[in-house]
Amino acid sequence: MVYSKRVDSRKFDQPREIEARVGIIKRADGSAYFKIGKTIAIAAVYGPRELYPAFKQNPETGILRCNYDMMSFSVTERKKPGPTRRSVEISLVTENALLPALDLSLFPNTVIDVFIQIIQADAGTRCAGISAAAMALADAGIPMKDLVSSISVGKVGDKIVLDLNKEEEDYEEGSTDIPVAIMPRNGEISLLQLDGDVEKEELLQALKLAKKGCDEIYKIQRQALKERYGGSAQDEL
Amino acid sequence: MSDLLVKDRTIVVPGEILAEGMDYIPSYGVFREQNRIVAMQLGLVSINGRVIKLIPLSGRYIPKKADVVIGKVADIGFYGWRVDIGWAFQANLGLKDASSEFIEKGADLSQYYDYGDIIAAQITNVSGSKIIDLSMKGPGLKKLKGGKIIEVSPSKVPRIIGKQGSMVNLIKEKTNCKIIVGQNGKIWISGLNPETELLATNSIYKIEQESHLDGLTDRIKEFLDKGVKNGLQ
Known part of the structure; x- marks a missing residue:
């Protein structure tokens, strides 16, 4: 069970190539594109807007509503359109991963809708979705305590690796997938899921690796957001 | 330290x-x-x-007290109007604040402002986020007849107005259009002919796009002068 070389000849602590862009959907209040390897996620934010049914309104704070979905052509075998058990769960964990970073108390009774579409899937889609959604929320001008960066770590064979792709996720001699979302400023973890089995030491090592990966993603997210409004733009106003 | x-x-x-x-x-x-x-x-x-x-730099319009906004009459009730100002909730325009003339109780309110009418109004009060009160009493606050409405990002409105209204006055002067800029990013433009309105519209979009670059006023002035020379005699 020795996994000595990664299938795409990356280093064990090296993420796939990352590309991020902000403001790709004109009619949305905020939007973002996030590509990691062959996985592509787009996110659109609408709101704050009126929330119906009215009984869901909260007079103390605004509500975040996430909607994660995979496009039918995003995977090798056609995915039936519409929500599935899996996408409903991921919508929920995305919501919980983003909520600690947001401050919606300014917008009572309203809702902020986040739509995440996976247009190409090659493992790590929920992480790509969260990273894209965080950028889209910032682009929409929603007050946030921090951005959220997300990446998956895991164990392939006997090795702890960063950012698994689909081939590694399906590694026949066993693989463990651990999606992590981190708020980079204080390193707080807002999403941690685990599919497979790990030892305690391995998990701690994996989380350290995730922190490193998220810092890298944070840099790219920050860069993309600043570029949208003209780089450093020192001569403004 | x-x-x-x-x-x-x-x-x-x-x-x-x-x-x-x-x-x-x-x-x-x-x-x-x-x-x-x-x-x-x-x-x-x-x-x-x-x-x-x-x-x-981005984001939706958030209502603030004393903002002048441009809205659309969405509903008429017994005691006033509901106005859509581009926020999650509609704003209230009460009878008492709706006009300088006296409106009798039980009068047909659609005589004053009908469904779909565009008005310029001032926010008098924001309590919670659900209740926003408007007033039409004040200089320049009126029903807007004719002209057209364009939308810009609310965060760019201060640049479009300029220091003490310098930018918007420049456009008004060069194009001879009447312009009212709402803080909610809606701008009403009414000119003598479509060409002047188009020039005013384009210059506002130019401000929106280039608001973060230096020397904006000069460039807008140049843009307007060129437009006036080429099209409008």
């Missing part, structure tokens, strides 16, 4: 640390976390003495 970690007028993203130490005071768009001052929005840093605030 306090340290400033960013320069004035730089773009920051949410979560970026702007200053350390207790000497600086957080204002709009930033918050204090232990002894650090952290950005809460995507925006431009503005440092004024010890006060640090952010000028947001």
Whole structure:
């Protein structure tokens, strides 16, 4: 069970190539594109807007509503359109991963809708979705305590690796997938899921690796957001 | 000892640390976390003495007291109108504040403002986010007849107005259009002919796009002069 070389000849602590862009959907209040390897996620934010049914309104704070979905052509075998058990769960964990970073108390009774579409899937889609959604929320001008960066770590064979792709996720001699979302400023973890089995030491090592990966993603997210409004733009106003 | 970690007028993203130490005071768009001052929005840093605030670069319009907004009459009730001003909730325009003339109780309110009418009004009160009161009493507040409405990002409105209205006055002067700029990003333009309206529209869009670049006023002036020379005699 020795996994000595990664299938795409990356280093064990090296993420796939990352590309991020902000403001790709004109009619949305905020939007973002996030590509990691062959996985592509787009996110659109609408709101704050009126929330119906009215009984869901909260007079103390605004509500975040996430909607994660995979496009039918995003995977090798056609995915039936519409929500599935899996996408409903991921919508929920995305919501919980983003909520600690947001401050919606300014917008009572309203809702902020986040739509995440996976247009190409090659493992790590929920992480790509969260990273894209965080950028889209910032682009929409929603007050946030921090951005959220997300990446998956895991164990392939006997090795702890960063950012698994689909081939590694399906590694026949066993693989463990651990999606992590981190708020980079204080390193707080807002999403941690685990599919497979790990030892305690391995998990701690994996989380350290995730922190490193998220810092890298944070840099790219920050860069993309600043570029949208003209780089450093020192001569403004 | 306090340290400033960013320069004035730089773009920051949410979560970026702007200053350390207790000497600086957080204002709009930033918050204090232990002894650090952290950005809460995507925006431009503005440092004024010890006060640090952010000028947001994006986002929807958030109603504020005393803002002049342009809205559309969405509903007529017994005691006033409901006006859509581009926020999650419609604003109230009560009978008492609707007009300088006296409106009798039980009068047909659609005589004054009908469904779909566009009005310029001022926000008198924002309580919670659900209740926004409007008033039509004030200079320039009226029903807007004719002309057209364009929409821009609300965060760009201060640039379109300019210092003491310098920018919008420049456009008014060169194109001879009547222009009312709502803080909610809706702008009403009414000119003598479509060409002047088009020139005014294009110059406003140009301001919106190039608002972060230097020497904006000069470029807009040039753009307007060229437009006047080429099309409008």
